[in-house]
Each structure stands twice: as C-alpha cells, then as structure tokens.
Amino acid sequence: MILTVTLNTALDITYRVRSLRPHTSHRVSEVTERPGGKGVNVARVLAALGHEVTVTGFAGGGTGEALRSMLAEVPGGPADALVAVSGASRRTVAVVDELTGDTTQLNEPGPQITPAEWAGFLRRYQELLPDASAVALCGSLPPGVPVGAYAGLVRAARSAGVPVLLDTSGEPLRRGVAARPDVIKPNAEELAELTGSHEPLRATQDARRRGAHAVVASLGAEGLLAVTPEGHWRAAPPARVPGNPTGAGDSAVAGLLSGLAERLPWPDRLIRATALSAATVRAPAAGEFDRAVYAELLGRVRVTGAAGAA
C-alpha cells in the first residue's frame, strides 16, 4: 500500500455567502464539509485511482470524529490508521463569494500534541512502514510536534527502504530536505523560501544540493519542473486550464506517488501528476478531480527535457 502522513488533519468547511464584507454579519447559504489536510487529500485521489492507500497522522475531538466518519464513507477509500489524540483536529473555513467565486481562507492552528501522543505516532509509523511501497509526508505540523519531525520520518522511511516524498514548507521543509528525501514537491513560493532564489530552475537545482534526490516544482499554470538524478523535464497541460486551483498541488503529489509506487519512468510520472492536477482545477468541487478530463489529458500533456545527469 501507499502510506500518506497528515500530522495536522482538518475538517475542511466551505461556506457560500453572497459577498464577504469585513465587519458585517453574513447568512451562510450553503455549508459543505470534507475530511482534509494535504495527506488526506492525496490519499483520496490515490484511492480514486485504484491504489491501496493508508492514512496516518493525528485526529481528535468532535472534528476528528467527523472527518474520520466521512473518510470511512468513501467507497474504496483510504484505510484509517490515524492516531487518536486528546485535542480536537483543526477546522479550515473557506468562505466563497457567490458573486465572484473568490475564496477567503481561515485556518485553525491545530491541536496541541503531547510528547506521549507524538511517541504513539512514531510507533504507529514504524509499524506501517514495512507494508508501504511509498510514503508521502504532507502539510503543516500541529503545535507540540518537534520542528525536525519530518527529518526523522524521512530517515525512518529510508532505513526501511521505502521511497519517501515530502510536501511541506518553512522550517519543517528545510530540516526535512537535509534528511535526503527521494522527492520534494514545493510550489514556487515554498521553493523561493527554501533557497532564497525566485528563479525556478536555479532554485530547484539548489534544493537538490540541500539534500533532495529529486525536486518537482509546481509552477501553477506553467506546470511542473522536475530535476532528478535521471534527468530534468518540464510538463504542462496543452492549454491554460480555467477553474479552482484548490487541491491541485495535492493531486500532483498523488500523481507522483502513484508513478513512484509503480516505478514508472519520470516522464510518465510527470504526465500523470500534470493531468491529475489540471483535472482537479477543472472539477466543480474543490479538491475533487474530473475523471474524463484526467483521461483525456493523459494523452495530451506535453513533456520536454532529457534523461541524463541534471
């Protein structure tokens, strides 16, 4: 199975309002909820592609119960290996303006994790690793989890011989990269924060020097830029894709991981990641992907570049 780690799972709530006006009162016309956190999103996409997936990380409180029960209702969905904690899983609230479609995001910080809960997670992770064909470490750290957490989880995966992808930002990314993950998937902003360079190719190469074996930078409408030990490539959809980019990065991770688990050549992994990402932008619901668009784009994503030392 493929294992995804979400230390800061979330109950993702979407509110539709006529138009958000600060310092006034709003009647919410529609409320939707889904289980969230980057690794959970990645797992749902992988499950929809037919992969056997397990999610681990933390969940607690009424919000944790809600997200776990929604996860259990997904037919053929990810297996739940989340570790129960005493604090409540965070909520994220996306407020969508009906008039413009623009979104305002409010993200809770997440529950305080105790040292005993963190130790409990490490045991669970070690138990799960032997059965994993690949592992993804995704998203922010809740309060109480050490900032070097991902570095330790990368090392444990490498010791177990399991390829590991890291998708986070800030100091957890900086420390995690130094532990030599197989793949990182920063967006342009995360890459600039890590390396200090706003020039994507230069920054991607620098990120490899910092420890990442392969770097796949997601550059929004410009697609993916991959610098790997096997070569470097760019992949992009055939035309600009209109829609909602929420979750597109998580779908790209799912595509990369899917190809990693199947040991596909890099260009095929990038095609899968790019097509999934674009199919997510095109889906009516944020974070879902449009299967027909995905199937169609698989044959139409352009990959340029070359095998050989990057």
Place this chain on the structure above:
Amino acid sequence: MILTVTLNTALDITYRVRSLRPHTSHRVSEVTERPGGKGVNVARVLAALGHEVTVTGFAGGGTGEALRSMLAEVPGGPADALVAVSGASRRTVAVVDELTGDTTQLNEPGPQITPAEWAGFLRRYQELLPDASAVALCGSLPPGVPVGAYAGLVRAARSAGVPVLLDTSGEPLRRGVAARPDVIKPNAEELAELTGSHEPLRATQDARRRGAHAVVASLGAEGLLAVTPEGHWRAAPPARVPGNPTGAGDSAVAGLLSGLAERLPWPDRLIRATALSAATVRAPAAGEFDRAVYAELLGRVRVTGAAGAA
C-alpha cells in the same frame, strides 16, 4: 423554573486573526468555542443570577454534542432538556480583527428539522410548561420548522397560564405577535421591520396594537423603551458604556425574564435588564457579564416615565 426555548442552538466559534482581508488566507491565532443561540445565552445569564433554568429546543450532530457538553460543564448552569435531532446544530463563526477589534460574523442556517422532530419538540414543550414560572422564545427558526411556530408556542404558554416573552425577528415575529405574547423585546431594526415605522415610540405603540401586551424596545446606547399595560418608561445607564455589544440584547431578555418570574414592578425589571445589558457590554468576553459592573449599575440606572395606561 424559567424555561428558555432555542430552536436554532449554535456552537459559537470565535477566531482571532491579525486583520481579515477578503480573498486571502489567514492563520487563526486563537480559537474559542461556547454554547450559543439566543435562548441558551439568556439561560446562562439567568443561571448566573441564581435562577433555576431549563433550556429546550433542538441539538444534533457533533456540534450539538459539543455545545451540550459545554453547557453541562457550567457550574450551577441550565438544565438540558434539548431534543436530539438527526441534523447537526449550526455553527456561528465570529472573526475578530486583532488590530481593530472589529468582528465579521458568519452564521450557518441550521439543520433541517423533520416533521417528526418538530412533533417531538412540541411534546417536550408541553411537558415542561407546567413547571415554568416564565418562558422565553428566542432567535431564528431552523429550516423545516413552520414559520408560525412561535405563534403556536405563545398560545400554548398562555393556555398553561405561563407568562411568555418572544425575542425573534421577521415573519416569525410578525406571526408570533398576533398570538398575544406578554412581552416582546425587539431592537430598533426588528421593530421598524415589524411596524414600518422608524420612530421608536410610535413603532412600540403600533407593536402593542398588533398583539403584544408589553413591548420593550432595546435602542442600543439609548437604553430601553417600555410600553406596557401598567405604564410606559425609558431606562438607560448613567453614562455611555464602551465595550462589545455582543449578547447585550440576550442579557436584557434575561433581566426582563428574571423580573417577570419574580413579579417585580416594571421599573425594577427595566433596571435589572439595563444593568445586565450594560454589564455585558463591559465584560471582556463576548456574551458574559461583569458582576461588579452589574451590582454597581443596579443602583445607578435612570428610569423615567409613569405608571398608567400607555
């Protein structure tokens, strides 16, 4: 005991953010939760004043469980006679700007109530009425509850010989008033919506002609205007009260109800309502009241007016 009815209970969530900027992403620095809905707020103030209080209405889902467990934790707090429903109780989200203290409010509509659930509530209400010294019907109606709901609940209370206060707005208020409640407590906006008049004294008299035995209009910083069968009065704090007006109207209802249950003369009820309302504006936490301010203001609220037919 005093009975308060909250058909649309809420889990009131407060988020602190640096500054709310539409169409951007925000890290919430502090999350607080409390059980809410107008009748629940009124009950908490009454319980803090030493009254025996029971809350009824609907609660369901994880949010309903959360608000009920928080209600149970209030020492000497209201008794819980809420009716369980299959839908989830609504959330309200108040986003407070740290820079300015201004609040942006997002209110979910509430769960869909089935006809069987509504019938279940009516049975519970009839069971509770014989033990009630007064009843307050508070707030909005969740989807599925008939718009004439409050009119029926007013009639049932009057048949049982229990004095009834109605605090709602829009069409539920219009229909409820026609059933001749003992007291209504509209704010200036609700009163204007009901009567079409923006002149408070005229509008208050008109609201009485529509059926309310007594009308107590809450006019913000100008205090209360009461037109009753026993006379008409104005009550106001001795000076303008700075602070957060959230919950001030619910505290005024608690003061009126407390005086109604004790059969105090109208001027004493108005003093209690005005002092509680101002003590709520002055409290650091929204919806709480400052006991010292309340005790001090009880002797300093100015009441003007006269007994006699209004």
